[in-house]
Amino acid sequence: xxxxxxxxxxxxxxxxxxxxxxxxxxxxxxxxxxxxxxxxxxxxxxxxxxxxxxxxxxxxxxxxxxxxxxxxxxxxxxxxxxxxxxxxxxxxxxxxxxxxxxxxxxxxxxxxxxxxxxxxxxxxxxxxxxxxxxxxxxxxxxxxxxxxxxxxxxxxxxxxxxxxxxxxxxxxxxxxxxxxxxxxxxxxxxxxxxxxxxxxxxxxxxxxxxxxxxxxxxxxxxxxxxxxxxxxxxxxxxxxxxxx
Numbered sequence: 001x002x003x004x005x006x007x008x009x010x011x012x013x014x015x016x017x018x019x020x021x022x023x024x025x026x027x028x029x030x031x032x033x034x035x036x037x038x039x040x041x042x043x044x045x046x047x048x049x050x051x052x053x054x055x056x057x058x059x060x061x062x063x064x065x066x067x068x069x070x071x072x073x074x075x076x077x078x079x080x081x082x083x084x085x086x087x088x089x090x091x092x093x094x095x096x097x098x099x100x101x102x103x104x105x106x107x108x109x110x111x112x113x114x115x116x117x118x119x120x121x122x123x124x125x126x127x128x129x130x131x132x133x134x135x136x137x138x139x140x141x142x143x144x145x146x147x148x149x150x151x152x153x154x155x156x157x158x159x160x161x162x163x164x165x166x167x168x169x170x171x172x173x174x175x176x177x178x179x180x181x182x183x184x185x186x187x188x189x190x191x192x193x194x195x196x197x198x199x200x201x202x203x204x205x206x207x208x209x210x211x212x213x214x215x216x217x218x219x220x221x222x223x224x225x226x227x228x229x230x231x232x233x234x235x236x237x238x239x240x241x242x243x244x
C-alpha cells in the first residue's frame with residue numbers, strides 16, 4: 001500500500017522504483033524517463049508529453065511509467081527539478097561572506113542559461129514549485145549566501161525571493177522569444193531601429209523621440225542588467241543594515 005507524503009500526494013514504494021527493462025530491452029528508471037520526457041518536450045512541445053507518447057518513445061507500456069511518476073503533472077515537476085539540477089551542477093559558492101554578490105550572480109546566470117538551453121521545458125515547468133532535492137538545494141544555497149552575508153532570516157528569504165523571481169521571469173520571457181518563428185524574431189528586432197520609432201513625433205512622444213537612437217538595445221535581453229539592478233538593491237539593503 002502506498003504511503004501518504006508531506007504534500008498530500010502518494011509516495012511510490014521503493015520496490016516499485018527499481019530499474020526495470022522495457023519490452024525493447026532498455027533499462028527503465030526515473031532518470032531515463034525524465035531524459036526522454038525532456039527530449040519529447042524540446043522536440044515536439046508540451047502537447048507531446050503524454051503517458052502514451054512517453055511509453056512509445058521509451059519502448060514501454062505506459063503503465064510502466066506510472067510506476068515512477070503518478071501523473072503527467074508529476075513529470076512536469078521532475079522536469080523543472082532537472083533544470084534546477086543543471087543549474088546547481090558543479091556550482092560551489094565562494095565561502096567568503098564578502099563574495100555573496102558574485103556567487104549569487106553566478107547562480108542567477110546558471111539558472112538563466114539552463115532555461116535557455118531548454119526553453120520549452122522552462123515555459124512548461126520552470127515556474128513550478130518542484131518540492132524535490134535540487135530545488136531544496138538551490139534554495140538552501142541562495143538563502144545561505146544571504147544569511148552568511150549578514151541578513152536576518154526573514155530578510156534573506158525576502159531578498160532571495162526577489163532575486164530568483166527576477167531570474168526566472170527573464171528566463172521565461174527570453175525562452176518565449178526563442179519560440180517565435182525566425183521572421184517574427186527578425187521583425188521585432190528590426191522594429192526598434194526602423195522608421196516605426198525613428199520617425200516618432202517629438203510633439204506627441206517627446207521622451208521617446210529624445211532616446212530614439214538608443215532604442216535598438218531593447219531588441220536584446222535585459223536579463224543581466226536586471227540581475228545587476230536586483231543585486232545592487234540587495235547590496236544597498238545590506239549596507240544600510242551594517243550602518244545602523
